[in-house]
Structures are given as C-alpha cells and as structure tokens.
Amino acid sequence: xxxxHADTVLFVRDxxxxxxxxxxxxxxxxxxxxxxxxxxxxxTTLTILSALFILYLLSGLxxxxxxxxxxxxxxxxxxxxxxxxxxxxxxxxxxxxxxxxFGFYPSELYWRPVLALVxxxxxxxxxxxxxxxxxxxxxxxxxxxxxxxxLLWGGTIWAPVMALLGFVVAFFVFRYASKQISPALALIAGxxxxxxxxxxxxxxxxxxxxxxxxIGIEAVQSRQFGGFMLSITIGVTAIMCxxxxxxxxxxxxxxxxxxxxxxxxxxxxxxxxxxxxxLLFVASTLLNIFMPPxxxxxxxxxxxxxxxxxxxxxxxxxxxxxxxxxxxGQYEGADSLGxxxxxxxxxxxxxxALKISIPGIVSTFIGVFKDTTLVSIISMFDPLGLSNAIRxxxxxxxxxxxxxxxxxxxxxxxxFSMSRYSMYLERKLQTGHR
Amino acid sequence: xxxxxxxxALTVAGLxxxxxxxxxxxxxxxxxxxxxGVSTGLAGFSNPDANGNWxxxxxxxxxxxxxxxxxxxxxxxxxxxxGKTRFTALASGEIDMLARNTTWTLSRDADLKFTFVGVNYxxxxxxxAPKELGVSSAKELDGATVCIQTGTTTELNLADYFRKNNMxxxxxxxxxxxxxxxxxxAGACDVYTTDASGLASTRATFEDPSxxxxxxxxxxxxxxxxxxxxxxxxxxxxxxWSLNALIAAxxxxxxxxxxxxxxxxxxxxPEINRMLGTEGNLGEMLGLDANWAVNAISAGGNYGExxxxxxxxxxxxxxxxxxxxxxxxxxxxxxxxxx
Numbered sequence: 001x002x003x004x005h006a007d008t009v010l011f012v013r014d015x016x017x018x019x020x021x022x023x024x025x026x027x028x029x030x031x032x033x034x035x036x037x038x039x040x041x042x043x044t045t046l047t048i049l050s051a052l053f054i055l056y057l058l059s060g061l062x063x064x065x066x067x068x069x070x071x072x073x074x075x076x077x078x079x080x081x082x083x084x085x086x087x088x089x090x091x092x093x094x095x096x097x098x099x100x101x102f103g104f105y106p107s108e109l110y111w112r113p114v115l116a117l118v119x120x121x122x123x124x125x126x127x128x129x130x131x132x133x134x135x136x137x138x139x140x141x142x143x144x145x146x147x148x149x150x151l152l153w154g155g156t157i158w159a160p161v162m163a164l165l166g167f168v169v170a171f172f173v174f175r176y177a178s179k180q181i182s183p184a185l186a187l188i189a190g191x192x193x194x195x196x197x198x199x200x201x202x203x204x205x206x207x208x209x210x211x212x213x214x215i216g217i218e219a220v221q222s223r224q225f226g227g228f229m230l231s232i233t234i235g236v237t238a239i240m241c242x243x244x245x246x247x248x249x250x251x252x253x254x255x256x257x258x259x260x261x262x263x264x265x266x267x268x269x270x271x272x273x274x275x276x277x278x279l280l281f282v283a284s285t286l287l288n289i290f291m292p293p294x295x296x297x298x299x300x301x302x303x304x305x306x307x308x309x310x311x312x313x314x315x316x317x318x319x320x321x322x323x324x325x326x327x328x329g330q331y332e333g334a335d336s337l338g339x340x341x342x343x344x345x346x347x348x349x350x351x352x353a354l355k356i357s358i359p360g361i362v363s364t365f366i367g368v369f370k371d372t373t374l375v376s377i378i379s380m381f382d383p384l385g386l387s388n389a390i391r392x393x394x395x396x397x398x399x400x401x402x403x404x405x406x407x408x409x410x411x412x413x414x415x416f417s418m419s420r421y422s423m424y425l426e427r428k429l430q431t432g433h434r
Numbered sequence: 435x436x437x438x439x440x441x442x443a444l445t446v447a448g449l450x451x452x453x454x455x456x457x458x459x460x461x462x463x464x465x466x467x468x469x470x471g472v473s474t475g476l477a478g479f480s481n482p483d484a485n486g487n488w489x490x491x492x493x494x495x496x497x498x499x500x501x502x503x504x505x506x507x508x509x510x511x512x513x514x515x516x517g518k519t520r521f522t523a524l525a526s527g528e529i530d531m532l533a534r535n536t537t538w539t540l541s542r543d544a545d546l547k548f549t550f551v552g553v554n555y556x557x558x559x560x561x562x563a564p565k566e567l568g569v570s571s572a573k574e575l576d577g578a579t580v581c582i583q584t585g586t587t588t589e590l591n592l593a594d595y596f597r598k599n600n601m602x603x604x605x606x607x608x609x610x611x612x613x614x615x616x617x618x619x620a621g622a623c624d625v626y627t628t629d630a631s632g633l634a635s636t637r638a639t640f641e642d643p644s645x646x647x648x649x650x651x652x653x654x655x656x657x658x659x660x661x662x663x664x665x666x667x668x669x670x671x672x673x674x675w676s677l678n679a680l681i682a683a684x685x686x687x688x689x690x691x692x693x694x695x696x697x698x699x700x701x702x703x704p705e706i707n708r709m710l711g712t713e714g715n716l717g718e719m720l721g722l723d724a725n726w727a728v729n730a731i732s733a734g735g736n737y738g739e740x741x742x743x744x745x746x747x748x749x750x751x752x753x754x755x756x757x758x759x760x761x762x763x764x765x766x767x768x769x770x771x772x773x
Contacts, residue, residue, distance in 0.1 A: 075639065076750070079641060095484050096484055099482075099484060099486065103486075104482065104486035107485070221511075223511065223513070224486075281518075281519075284519060285519055285522035285523070285526065286522075288522065288523075288526035288527075288528055289522070289525070289526045376474075377516060377518070378516070378518075378519055379474050379513075379514045379515050379516045379519050381474070381514065385474060385514075388474060388475045388610075388612065389474055389475035389481055389482050389514070390475070390481075391475065391477075391612060392473075392474075392475030392476050392477045392479075392480070392481035392490075393477070393481045393482075393483065394477050394478060394635070394638070394749060394750045394751060395750075397477045397635065397636075397638070397639040397750070398615065398639030398640070400612065400616065
C-alpha cells in the first residue's frame, strides 16, 4: 500500500499541520462587523446610513445634555450661561431633585423614607431570591409593612404595634376555634376577633399606652408626602396587596359557589369597566362628601385602596389566564391524590399557573407603578404634579424637558429592573416543557 | 345635561357640608391651622419653593386670614387643588377657604352655593401673538388659529368675541398652560389666548419676550377672588374683612414695616385706629382679637406690597397695577369703611 502511489505522487505529508488562527477578517470585532454589518452592498449601505443618522442624533443630543448649567439658579441664568446656544438647564434638577424624590417631607427626616426603602429590599429579598437568602428573613418580611408605615408616618409606636397584635389575635382565635368548629366558621371568628381588637380595644387603650410608654418618632402628615416617595409608597402597596387579592379573586371566579362567583365576577367586571381616574376621583372627592364632616380618612390611604382594588381586578384576570392554560389533567391528578381544595391549589395548581402568568403579572405591576402618576390629577404631588408646581416658580417657568427626562429616567430604572427580574425568574423556573 | 347633574351633586354636597359644619371659625381655632385651598402651581399666584414653603399672590391671602384668625401667618395648611377638585374640596369641608384664582360668576355663587368674599385680582382674557405676525389689535385676527385651553370659560369667551365681531377662527385645543406654551412657540397656532396675567407670566418665560405682543383688547371680565361655603356667614365676614384690611391698609399707607408702630398707640386717624384695634371693638364683632388686622397686615404686607412682591413690575411676571390699583388712583380696589 505504501508503495502503490510512490511513482505517481511526488509528495506525501506524513505529519499533521498545526492548527492555525482563523483569518483576522472573520474573528473578533472586525469579523463580527463583517458578518453582521457589511455582508453585501445592501447591508453596507444600510449600516452607513444608520451610522450617519446616529451621528446626526448624537451631534444634536450630546451638546444639549452636556450643557454647563448645573449651578444655574434660574432659567434666565441658564440662558445667560448658554448665550444663545441650545442646551439643557440642569440647574432645576440640582435645586429640586430632593423635592422630586421626597415631596414636602421634612428634610431632617429624609433618612426615614430612605431607611424604609432599604428595608423594603431586605424584606422582599427572601421572596424574590429564595435561593440565596435564608428563609428565616421571612419573619422580617411579615413585620415589614408595620415598620414601613411607622417609619413613613411616624407618631407613636403603639399604633402599628396594636395593628400587628390584631393579626396575632386573629391567628390565635382561628387556631383555637378551628379545633372546636369548622375551619370556615373559625376563620370568620378570627376576623371578628381582629375587628373587635382594632375597633374597640385599640382606640380604648392606645392613648393610655402612648402616655405611659411614650415611644415614638415625629409624626408626618400625609399631605407632606410627594414625589417618587409617594409613587413608590402607593405603587409598592398596590403591588404587594394586589397579587394575593388577585389570586383569591381568580379562584373565586372559578368557584362553584354561586354567591362567591357572583361577587368576584361583579367586582372584577365593575373595576375593569371603570377608568382608574374615575376611581381616584371617587377616592378624593366623593368619599369626602359621604363621610361625616370632620372625619379624617387619610387621602393617601384612600388612594392606595383604590389603586390596589384596580390592580387586583387586572391581576385576577391575568391569573385566570394562567389557570385556564393548565391542562385539566392537573386538576384531576390533584384530586386523585386525595388533596383537598386548598392543598391542591397550593401544591399543584398555583405554582404552575403563576409560573405561566409571570410576564402578565409583571406587566400589571409595571403598569400599576406607572399609573400612580395619575394621582397628580387629584392634586397630589407625585413627580409629574411636582414638575408642574416647580414650573410655577418664576425662576423655572418654562423648563420642561429637563424635568420630564429626569422623571422618565427614574421611572425607567424601576420599571426596567422589574422587567429584568421577571425574565430572571422565568429562566429560573424554566422546567423545559418545550 | 351632564353639567346639570354635576352641579346638582355639588349642590347637595354643599348643603350637607354647610349644614353640618357651621362654625368654621371654631374648627380653625381648635385645629390651630387654617386649611386653605390653593392652585397646584400657577406662576406668581401659588407655588412651593425648593424647601416646600408656599408663596404667591393667592397664598398671601391665605396667610393674611391665618394671621387675622390665629395670629400666626404660618399656621396654614396649604391644600393644593386642581381646577377639577377645588369646588368639591371646599364643599366637603376639606378646606376652610379657597384662594385659587377662581372667577366670580353667578352660577358659582348661586348654584354651587359658595360665597365670594371679594376680589383680589381683576383679570380679563387677552391675546398674545408673535410680533412678526404684524397684528396690533384683536379685531385683525379674522381666520387665525387660536391655542385655547379646553373646558374653561376662556373657550366660551373666545367664541362669543369672534361671533360678535363677525370673524372666524380655528381653535387648537390644548389641555394645560405648559402645553400651550410649547404649542404656541412651535407655531401650531397664530395666537394664544388666556387670562392676561397668565399671558404676561407666559411671555416672561420666553427666550425673547420682546418678540411677542399682548394685544390691547381684553375680551372678558375675570374677577378672581377667595371664596367660602354658603352657610357660615361669620366665617365669610372674617375672610372678607381680612382681604379688605389688606386693601385698606394700602389706601391708608399702613405697611408691614410701620404697622407695629401704628398699632402701638392710637393715632390721628380714627379709621386707622379702629382697624388696628386701638379704638373701638371691630375685632370683637368678628369674633377675633383686637389686633386681628395688625396680624393680617404683618403676614405679608398690605395689598400693594403683596402685589409687588409676587406679580408686580419688579418680578419676572411684571404685571402693571392697571385695574388693580386703588380707587384713588383710577383702579377698582375699594374697601368698604372700617366702622
């Protein structure tokens, strides 16, 4: 065999050539550009045109953004600094960014909303990143709403403590009663006990407690809330409360009990049939009229309730979509295992339905957070309402883009983070059915 | 139809609130703070500064009333209201008085059940046009495109004016003053119409104010003033006379600088003495301290001082006194006697 071609083939390589680097034009940035940007005359033309367009945009935007007006004290001063050139007037952001963040919250107490926000991240960490954070923190998560309310509104510590104790009372009554009577009745008994605690016992003993043990921090009026602090307070409350309420509504809508189903369907369809602004107007003006004069039902609380109800109705429909997407076999499988209704929901149905609904749920969250800007219409100073108030200052009358860009950027940070988190969650829960 | 229903609801609301919370003065004193409705932001009239303190021409009225009632010009809880929430806020008792550049009209007085206690600014609707358009009178605006805020009385006034003068126009409806400024500057409309004070403050924000003219015609009467609910005349009197005290103080030459001296002892003028409480018992008649007017005036000065500080010719808004001068100087400000 070795000699067969000895006469016809002049040279046979008997060693392997070492591997060579691919040609420089096909790897790295150059290769990527060649493959993606300049592959053929049509794409090359498009690339060049797009690059020119981007350059054109940048040539307009960069000088506008990089305008040296950070220390200007009024729009007139900005115009003097710019001397006829186009440019942003960033002085308004320097002077008012704290106001855009905190509204009229007393400046020496800014640490309280900041601390509340930091603690919020601590509180949601065990829920959002269950893999990395010890579940012991869940106790703190349960306490967080009371801590946050106390930090934001201040006042005596006994109000949130008594509110918290109400839940404890309800829990123990429920536990004790469920041994004696049916769970549904025990639940009702628990709720009644909590209501009694809040309505009768709390008002009776809180004043005495706060006099005997005057632990408290300076109280802050709701009217002093504003800016992003207001948006986040309303948004976070609505987001946190709307998910559980939405789940219950979605389940209620599928219930076989006629009354439960009718209430849930009626609620969902009513709320979804009414614009949010209408609900906000009801909260801000009509409720005032219905209630006896002198009652002080906190305006932020009213708005929070309305936004939460609104978000819950949408959430219920999103989750119903998830429930409807589950094959019937899952329900039947749960039944065949002998699980009761709540067990099968908790262990089999909801984990799957919620996973399917994640994009819809997060969309609703983002939508609710952005909808909080609507409260400017009922004269609360959310960031957009504040931008109007800032423009009413003669120093800044005529400043638009700078304020809107700043507000938009902050909203983008929050909404984009939520969106990225939902993608992370989807990847994490991906179990490969496709 | 819709409007009637809304007004009807408001009327019922007004009646209920009026009947239930009659003694506003006692409420304010018990609370230690005056709840005063102001605009969420209108240049020169009410706006919060960087520290959240409210300032402006309407705000000064609130402070004067707080001074008269509580002796402290800072004892005011400013409740920002929008054009949509202002009347329900007042009717429901959320605020004790409203000082939000609100035009005094018959229907607001009689149908909405409010009492306008006076006028703190006589405004009127005007037009602004770019100088290069070459118009010098509103009569030359036939066929013009007009930027106009929807849902306000200005819209109706405009239609009336053009019909009366047999001219045509094309409206460009807009929602807010901020939007109007942008549209007007972008050339979406030939002229912009709103209250003359608003035009002046808008023009002051332009890069080149001299390139725009405010036409001489004023096509409507817009008396702006503070108002209270029907049903508590004692409270209405207090707000009315606090405002009158500011106006009379300017007439008598009482300023925030000299009010303390003049109130220290009775002077030569009996009316000043009565007003400042060194003679007679006018304060007692109102249910207030004897030095109520002193406190009202020292809150921010007399009417002229308040005007100059917030919207006068030395401010960027630069309004002339015009109709808002004292009656002795050809204006309409005329306080009834303190007797």
